[in-house]
Amino acid sequence: MVNHAIILDLVERTAAVADGATVAVPLGPGDPSPLAETVAAWCARTGNELLAVRDGGAVIRRGRAPDPLVGLAPGQMPGTRLWMYTNFDCNLACDYCCARSSPQTARRALGIDRVRRLAGEAVQAGVSELLLTGGEPFLLPDLDDLVAACTNALPTTLLTNGMLFRGNRLERLRRMDRNTLVLQISLDSATPDDHDSHRGTGSWQRAVAGIRIAQDEGFRVRVAATLPAGQAHELQPFHAFLDSLGIAPADQVIRALAHRGKATAGLELAIEALIPEVTVTADGVYWHPVSADDTDQLITSEIFPLAEAIAEVRRRFSDYRARANAAAQWFPCA
Amino acid sequence: MSAPLIVGSVAYTPNVVTIWEGIRDYFAGSPAEMDFVLFSNYGRQVDALLQGTIDLAWNTNLAWVRTVAQTKGACRALAMRDTDTVFRTMFVARAGSGLGGLEDLTGRRLALGSRDSAQAAILPVHFLTRAGLTPGEVDFLRIDSDVGKHGDTGRSELDALRAVLDDRADAAAIGINTWEAIGRDELMPGALELFWESPVYSHCNFTALPALSEERATPWVEHLLGMDWDNPAHRPILEMEGLRRWVVPRLEGYASLFEAVREQQIGSRW
Known part of the structure; x- marks a missing residue:
């Protein structure tokens, strides 16, 4: 027997609070399961939101929650940018690498067929920018084909340590489309010490040389630095150095160190608190490029169809944000 | 520019603040800007209307009937919700x-x-x-x-x-x-x-006294009737206030309540 008075209690208690506020309504006597169904049906009919049924009561939000993705900057909408890990092996073994890349790491390459299909599906899914990263992409013998598959579809950014621009690899670079490709080269400091302490002796010198080669070849170069919190005081001289290299201010990117992969310190980036950037590796689709080697942020091992993977990331992101908003509402009421 | 119209409303739900701030914002920059005052009951609100503290009262049907009685029919209704015409x-x-x-x-x-x-x-x-x-x-x-x-x-x-x-x-x-x-x-x-x-009857309306000129009332009513259910900026306010559109009053819908008040000898004051 359903406690019919629950409906009357729902009307009275939700009317007593403002739109957007939450209220707890005791379910009263009776089997909680049909009561919960009755509450859900009432909420659906009257434009209120059932947040939870627990401890013998229903938690209701008066009115409907706003779309949790409203207010997000357009570029932050999941699926606006698509990251691809072309490979995981690298000529360096940086001590904070989030992807655990090194010369000993297995390649795990996406390959031209998947990259080509991803680029095509990305256009259909509304992606506006592609980003290729690794590992070190220039280790791949067919990198120019991979890049062409992307730049033929969308504006593309290629992340590299900039250290391998010679011989055949330089020839591959020269075959890339300067109009639709940006090279993002990693450089952590204005002088060799800090950079080399994480990335290896001599790496700073070769990275700076790589920046100059890429510029001389006519490419737009963005420089991205990974900066541990303790080195914030070095920002100003670093920007001055990049200015001297002719790197535009908008192309001087400073990233915080993430406690992911090989890093032993840095920002803790739990999936619930991280705005996603859909990332595809040979192993599947991940929440964010910073966690592309961590199973806790694997969304699906099915890469295709890409649109479904993007939709799943959006759904989970909406869910996390809605829950966070609801929690923010609950605490003042407790 | 003339002073904003002051609209009175009874605070019967916490939502009235959100509703009236939304309506006030909707009128901001229009030819008939407005502000609002909240009352704890309809008796106080109608008293404030008669005293000139407010220009308009968002009245229930009983408050309307009592205002008609106290003004000997001199008051007028300016607008109501579509849902008020079919209560x-x-x-x-x-x-x-x-x-x-x-x-x-x-x-x-x-x-x-x-x-x-x-x-x-x-x-x-x-x-x-x-x-x-x-x-x-x-x-x-x-x-x-x-x-x-x-x-x-x-x-x-x-x-x-x-x-x-x-x-x-x-x-x-x-x-x-x-x-x-x-x-x-x-x-x-x-x-x-x-x-x-029951047969349909009319419920709430915006009530004004003769002291509110047509020159001030007309642009306000015209702007009110322009609220649009299909406009995402207007929709939340309309939903909370329980209507799809504002309409001109259906005065014949008050006949049954006038009769009932007379039959039951309900006073014109509180």
Whole structure:
């Protein structure tokens, strides 16, 4: 027997609070399961939101929650940018690498067929920018084909340590489309010490040389630095150095160190608190490029169809944000 | 630029602040800007209208009838919600009660809402009289749980329904808005059923006195009627206030309440 008075209690208690506020309504006597169904049906009919049924009561939000993705900057909408890990092996073994890349790491390459299909599906899914990263992409013998598959579809950014621009690899670079490709080269400091302490002796010198080669070849170069919190005081001289290299201010990117992969310190980036950037590796689709080697942020091992993977990331992101908003509402009421 | 129109409203729900701030924002920059003042009951609000503290009162139907009486008909209604033109009182009983019409209430107990609620007390008695039932033939259980708000909180109507569910009354008279809020008889299968529905009548309106000139009132009304359900900026306010569009008043819809007030000798003041 359903406690019919629950409906009357729902009307009275939700009317007593403002739109957007939450209220707890005791379910009263009776089997909680049909009561919960009755509450859900009432909420659906009257434009209120059932947040939870627990401890013998229903938690209701008066009115409907706003779309949790409203207010997000357009570029932050999941699926606006698509990251691809072309490979995981690298000529360096940086001590904070989030992807655990090194010369000993297995390649795990996406390959031209998947990259080509991803680029095509990305256009259909509304992606506006592609980003290729690794590992070190220039280790791949067919990198120019991979890049062409992307730049033929969308504006593309290629992340590299900039250290391998010679011989055949330089020839591959020269075959890339300067109009639709940006090279993002990693450089952590204005002088060799800090950079080399994480990335290896001599790496700073070769990275700076790589920046100059890429510029001389006519490419737009963005420089991205990974900066541990303790080195914030070095920002100003670093920007001055990049200015001297002719790197535009908008192309001087400073990233915080993430406690992911090989890093032993840095920002803790739990999936619930991280705005996603859909990332595809040979192993599947991940929440964010910073966690592309961590199973806790694997969304699906099915890469295709890409649109479904993007939709799943959006759904989970909406869910996390809605829950966070609801929690923010609950605490003042407790 | 003239001073903003001051609109009075009774604070019967925490949502009124959100609603009226939204309406005020909608009028900002228009030829007829407005602000609002909230009252705790309709008596205070109508007093403030008569004293000139406010230019317009967002009145219930009983507050309108009383303002007409106190101004000897000099006040005027400017606009109402589309839902105000088709308001109804619903007579409900336990499912399977066998009640088929008002006449079946003879010798039964009818739960009524607050005594100043047009939809849940004054008009139900009027409809019973029209059905030929004489005083005393129906036993009234009066539940005055929100007097002063004219039943706007709906609390007394919910209490009337509780009385029916608890077998303290055979039937209850409630407004169509409360009937809709509980999901009619669809969310409580086997609990309640509707056995008589009143003719439509008018409910709330914006009431003005002659002191408010047409030059000031007309642009305000024109802008109000321009609120658009399909405009995402307007929609939340319309949803919270319970309408799809603002309309010109349907004054003939107040005839039954004027009659009821006269029959029941309800005073023009509080």
